[in-house]
Amino acid sequence: MIKLLIAEDDENIRRMLEVTVSIGGYEFDTCGDGLEATEKIKHNNYDLVLLDIMLPGCSGFEVVKKINTEKTPVIFLTALQDVTDKVRGLKLGAEDYIVKPFEPVELLARIEVILRRRNKHKTVFIYGDITVDVAKHTVKKNDRDITLTPKEFELFVYFLKNIDIALTRERLLSVVWGYDFTGETRTVDAHVQQIRKKLEIQNSLITVPKLGYRLENKE
Amino acid sequence: MKLWFKIFISTLFLVIAMINVTVAVILTNNRSLMISRERSRAVSSHEFICATLKNNVAYERLRADQFVMSKGDIDDIVKNTILKQFAEDDITIIYDEKGELTRIGSDSVNPSELLDKIKSKNDIYSLINDFNGKSYIFAASEIILEENEYYVITSQDITEIYTEGARQLRFAQMISVFLACITAVILLIMIKLFLRPLNEINKSINEISNGNYSKRLKIRGSEELRGLSENINIMAGSIEENYKKIKGVADERKRFIDSLAHEIKTPLTSILGFADILRIKKNISPEEISEYSGIIVEEAKRLRTLSGKLMELISSGNGSLELRPVNTENLLGDLKIAFMPIVQAKGIELMVECESLIINADEDIFKSLICNILDNAVKASGEGGKIYLSCKRDGDYAVFSVKDSGIGISEEDRKHIFEAFYMADKSRSRKQGGAGLGLALCAEIAKKHNARITLESTLGKGTEVQVLIKTAEAGNNEAE
Numbered sequence: 001m002i003k004l005l006i007a008e009d010d011e012n013i014r015r016m017l018e019v020t021v022s023i024g025g026y027e028f029d030t031c032g033d034g035l036e037a038t039e040k041i042k043h044n045n046y047d048l049v050l051l052d053i054m055l056p057g058c059s060g061f062e063v064v065k066k067i068n069t070e071k072t073p074v075i076f077l078t079a080l081q082d083v084t085d086k087v088r089g090l091k092l093g094a095e096d097y098i099v100k101p102f103e104p105v106e107l108l109a110r111i112e113v114i115l116r117r118r119n120k121h122k123t124v125f126i127y128g129d130i131t132v133d134v135a136k137h138t139v140k141k142n143d144r145d146i147t148l149t150p151k152e153f154e155l156f157v158y159f160l161k162n163i164d165i166a167l168t169r170e171r172l173l174s175v176v177w178g179y180d181f182t183g184e185t186r187t188v189d190a191h192v193q194q195i196r197k198k199l200e201i202q203n204s205l206i207t208v209p210k211l212g213y214r215l216e217n218k219e
Numbered sequence: 220m221k222l223w224f225k226i227f228i229s230t231l232f233l234v235i236a237m238i239n240v241t242v243a244v245i246l247t248n249n250r251s252l253m254i255s256r257e258r259s260r261a262v263s264s265h266e267f268i269c270a271t272l273k274n275n276v277a278y279e280r281l282r283a284d285q286f287v288m289s290k291g292d293i294d295d296i297v298k299n300t301i302l303k304q305f306a307e308d309d310i311t312i313i314y315d316e317k318g319e320l321t322r323i324g325s326d327s328v329n330p331s332e333l334l335d336k337i338k339s340k341n342d343i344y345s346l347i348n349d350f351n352g353k354s355y356i357f358a359a360s361e362i363i364l365e366e367n368e369y370y371v372i373t374s375q376d377i378t379e380i381y382t383e384g385a386r387q388l389r390f391a392q393m394i395s396v397f398l399a400c401i402t403a404v405i406l407l408i409m410i411k412l413f414l415r416p417l418n419e420i421n422k423s424i425n426e427i428s429n430g431n432y433s434k435r436l437k438i439r440g441s442e443e444l445r446g447l448s449e450n451i452n453i454m455a456g457s458i459e460e461n462y463k464k465i466k467g468v469a470d471e472r473k474r475f476i477d478s479l480a481h482e483i484k485t486p487l488t489s490i491l492g493f494a495d496i497l498r499i500k501k502n503i504s505p506e507e508i509s510e511y512s513g514i515i516v517e518e519a520k521r522l523r524t525l526s527g528k529l530m531e532l533i534s535s536g537n538g539s540l541e542l543r544p545v546n547t548e549n550l551l552g553d554l555k556i557a558f559m560p561i562v563q564a565k566g567i568e569l570m571v572e573c574e575s576l577i578i579n580a581d582e583d584i585f586k587s588l589i590c591n592i593l594d595n596a597v598k599a600s601g602e603g604g605k606i607y608l609s610c611k612r613d614g615d616y617a618v619f620s621v622k623d624s625g626i627g628i629s630e631e632d633r634k635h636i637f638e639a640f641y642m643a644d645k646s647r648s649r650k651q652g653g654a655g656l657g658l659a660l661c662a663e664i665a666k667k668h669n670a671r672i673t674l675e676s677t678l679g680k681g682t683e684v685q686v687l688i689k690t691a692e693a694g695n696n697e698a699e
Contacts, residue, residue, distance in 0.1 A: 010485055012514045016492035019511070023500060054481070079484035080477070101488040103495050166499040214501065 002115065003027040005044070007037035007063070008052040008077065013100075017050060017077075020104035023165060024111060034058035041067045047118070048111060053078040053089070061092060069093030073114050075107075105162070105171060112161060125160040128218045130199055132160060139199070146198055151176060155188075156195050159205065159215040168212040188212075223410045231403040238395030242388065250384045257356055257377050258345055265343060265358035265373045268305060272371070275300045276364045288365050294320060297369065314370040353378040416440030420448055427451075432459040478640035482525055482655065486518035528656040531587065532639070535663050540581040542668075544691050547610045547617060548575045550582070554589055554608070558597070566602040572609040576617045577691040580668055588664040591657040592621045592684045599625030599682060615693035619686040627678040636674065637662045 004021055008014040009032040021028045029044065031037050034057035041049060041063070049067075051074050053060035064074055073095040078085065086097050095114045098107060125132045131140045134157060139146045148156065154176045159167070169185035177187070192213055196202045204216045279296050280288050297313055298321045305311055305323065313320045343360040359372040416439060423436045435455060436448040493511040497503065503511075551573045562569045578585075589608075596606045600623050607622040628636060632643040639659040665672050670688035 010489070012489040012518055013485065013492070015510075015514065016489050016496070019496055019500075019507075020492065023496070079481040079488075081480070100484045101491040104492050105495065105499065164501045166501070211498070216501070 001027050002047045003029070003044075004111070005037065005040055005046045005049045006030045007034070007049065007055060007060070008032060009055055010052075013052075013077075016104070017107075020107055021050075021111075023104070024108045024162075026111070032056070034060065034063050038063050038066050041072055046072050048072070048114060049074045050107075050111075051076055051094075053080060053085070061088065064089070064092045064094055069095075073118060075110060075114065077102075105165065105167070108162070108165075109175060125157070127160055127163075127215075128201075128204075130201075132157060141199060148195070148198060152191050152195050152198075155191050156199070159195075159213070163215050164217050166208045166211050166214045170212075172212065223407065223414060226410050227403055227407050230406050231399050234399040234402050235395050238398060239392060242391035242395065246384055246387055246391070250380060253380050254347070254356075254377065257375060257380065258347075261356045261358045261373065261375045262343055262345060264375070265360065265371065268301075268311065268373055269360060269362050269371055271304060272297055272300055272362060272369075273364065280365070290315075290367055293364050293367055297321065297364070311374075312372045314372075315367065320369070347377070354381050413441065416444045416448075420444065420451065424451060427455050427458070432462050475639050478655075479529075482640055483522065486521045486525075489518045490515050490522075525656070528660065532656055532660050532663060535584055535587075535660065535667065540584060540667055542579045542581060544577045545580045545582045545585065546575060546577055547619075548573050550586060550589070551608060551610055554586065554593060557590070558593060561597060562606065565597065565600070566604075567597060567600050568603075568605045570605065570607050572607075574611050576610065576612055578617050578688050579691045579694050580688065584664055585668060588661050588668075588670075588686065589619060589621070591661050592686070595657055595684075596621050596623035596625065596682070599623055599627075601625070612690065613687075615689055616687045617690050619688075620683060621685075622681065622683040624681040627680055627682055628674070628676040629678050633674060633676065637672075 004026050006014060006017045006021065006028055008017055008030075011032075014030055014032060018028060018030060026047075029040060029046070031040055032055070034055035036057065037049070037051065037055065038058070040046075049072055051060045051063060053076055055063070060076055060078070067074075069092075074093070075096045075098060076089045076094050077098050077100060078089075079100045081099050089097050095117070096110050098110060123133065123135045125134070129142050130146075132138070137153065139148055139153065139156070155172065158172065158175055169188045172188050173185060192205065196205050201215075204218065206214055206216060208214050276288070276293055276296050279292070283292075294315070301311055301313060301321050301323060312322045343358055345356060345358045347354060347356050349355070354377050355374045356377050357372060357374045359370065362369050362371055420436055423434060426434050432455065435452050438445050438448050438452075440448070493515050497508065497511055551571055555569065555571045558569060593606070593608065600606060605624050607620070609620045609622075611618050611620070628643060632641075635641040636643070637658050640655040641659075642655045661672060664670075665686060668688055670686055673685045673687070674682065675685075676682040
């Protein structure tokens with residue numbers, strides 16, 4: 001099981017992070033102090049740390065200096081928007097940098113990216129009678145091969161990673177088609193239709209009105 | 220053109236001109252002296268020739284023992300005398316009444332105009348004239364030899380004087396150019412030496428204008444340059460001072476904006492996060508909904524407090540105050556009424572003691588100053604705490620005091636307590652709905668009223684904040 005450390009001093013933001021991380025299906029520890037965070041990182045084997053910069057005790061920058069970022073990747077959370085701060089954070093060895101305020105789904109996506117970079121993510125997803133192997137790029141339903149186009153495949157994998165989370169068309173567009181893709185959201189609709197038809201999951205890949213789509217949990 | 224070059228060129232020409240004028244005056248003077256000397260010499264040699272002619276004629280007449288000599292004999296004597304005795308003279312011409320009798324020297328000399336002049340005069344006549352590029356001085360006179368009239372013209376070549384004069388002038392010109400060059404070089408070195416401090420001043424000014432505002436010039440050189448350096452130093456001083464002042468203001472503003480951004484973004488993060496979670500999460504239990512929406516409301520309220528305080532801060536900073544006499548008793552009375560419900564709810568005892576004094580203040584804004592301090596005291600006190608609010612006269616001042624028995628403020632925190640967004644204990648402050656702007660607001664209001672805020676505190680024992688403002692009486696006396 002993947003375990004994260006949430007180091008954030010504002011109580012409500014900390015709670016929000018807890019809820020977000022548990023939606024993503026990760027375990028977590030929390031603390032609200034820089035020194036405590038350093039100790040916890042040194043003595044536990046976290047897969048990822050969400051680190052606020054303005055922490056009491058010692059700042060996020062100080063914490064990163066004291067720990068081994070090769071072993072434990074760090075995502076900075078901060079209200080500072082200065083580019084120099086961003087550069088400083090990344091130079092110190094942080095994997096990513098998220099500026100407050102942010103959407104929880106975006107945080108999950110960033111966590112995803114880093115875990116994949118560190119080979120800590122799943123490569124095989126099983127969804128009911130459907131098996132998806134990301135490494136081999138194959139989809140099987142009842143041991144029968146299903147052919148998906150590359151975009152459909154990517155889209156479906158993204159749904160699998162975010163089971164039970166409503167995903168907006170904009171988010172899907174930006175994740176699967178790239179941030180600079182300015183195509184219409186109807187592209188997403190067309191691909192979702194195709195996925196539903198090919199995998200016969202019309203009932204579980206449902207439309208959320210005025211929002212987007214959600215892949216429902218099978219159990 | 221550079222100054223040193225201007226001085227160099229103008230000096231060079233001026234010196235050359237001066238030397239030339241002087242030399243020309245001296246040479247002209249000298250030459251006229253020499254010419255008059257030559258003239259008198261020419262006259263005396265002319266007289267000598269005339270006398271010799273007369274003597275020879277007389278001598279020959281006596282030797283021949285004749286009473287009268289024929290004109291032909293006299294002509295011969297004259298010719299022989301001239302040819303034998305004065306062959307070395309430059310030019311000698313003798314005329315008789317009929318015309319030219321004898322001549323020595325250049326043929327081209329034909330001073331017939333002289334001949335006309337001496338015929339009408341008895342004296343020796345002299346004249347300077349040029350022939351064939353040479354200058355001559357002529358002397359002419361009429362002599363009577365045995366009752367025959369003769370005209371004698373003698374001349375001296377004085378070309379030498381003129382050529383010598385011209386040669387000297389050329390030499391003097393060469394010397395003058397040479398001297399002028401030497402003078403100019405010496406002058407150049409001197410100018411460079413004198414102007415060197417100016418170069419240094421220039422360099423220093425460049426350095427100052429490039430941002431080294433603490434640079435000062437060395438005071439040295441001539442008096443003008445010293446004065447210049449001193450004035451530049453004064454200028455640099457005021458630039459430095461203003462620069463520091465502006466930088467201070469800019470830094471303060473940047474800190475304020477940074478803090479403001481942080482204070483706005485923190486509640487926004489929770490609001491956006493939970494709102495999005497409510498939107499995207501499936502199967503949310505009613506407990507979760509009430510927790511998340513509760514947090515959203517709480518954080519939104521925080522934003523509301525922040526914006527309210529911010530508006531207060533801005534309006535107190537911008538608007539001009541309407542100062543009116545305010546009775547302190549009424550002021551504290553109003554505050555007591557306003558705070559009673561709050562302190563009673565928290566189980567805090569509020570004691571008010573007040574002298575009746577009149578101060579000049581904008582009542583609403585000044586009330587918000589005391590109100591903020593009182594609010595801090597309430598937040599610092601727990602149940603069973605005591606808050607002591609008073610107003611007393613101390614000399615010209617009315618002293619408001621808010622004393623609590625709360626948690627106190629550490630020495631480190633006291634240094635920053637009037638800075639906007641500074642919170643000694645963030646989580647506690649946020650729980651109580653603080654924005655970290657209260658005392659910054661107080662400082663701003665106090666500044667507008669020319670009042671002073673002092674703060675004394677012991678950690679764990681309590682805090683006393685005093686606001687000192689001149690009474691209306693003292694203020695009016697001062698104005699008069």
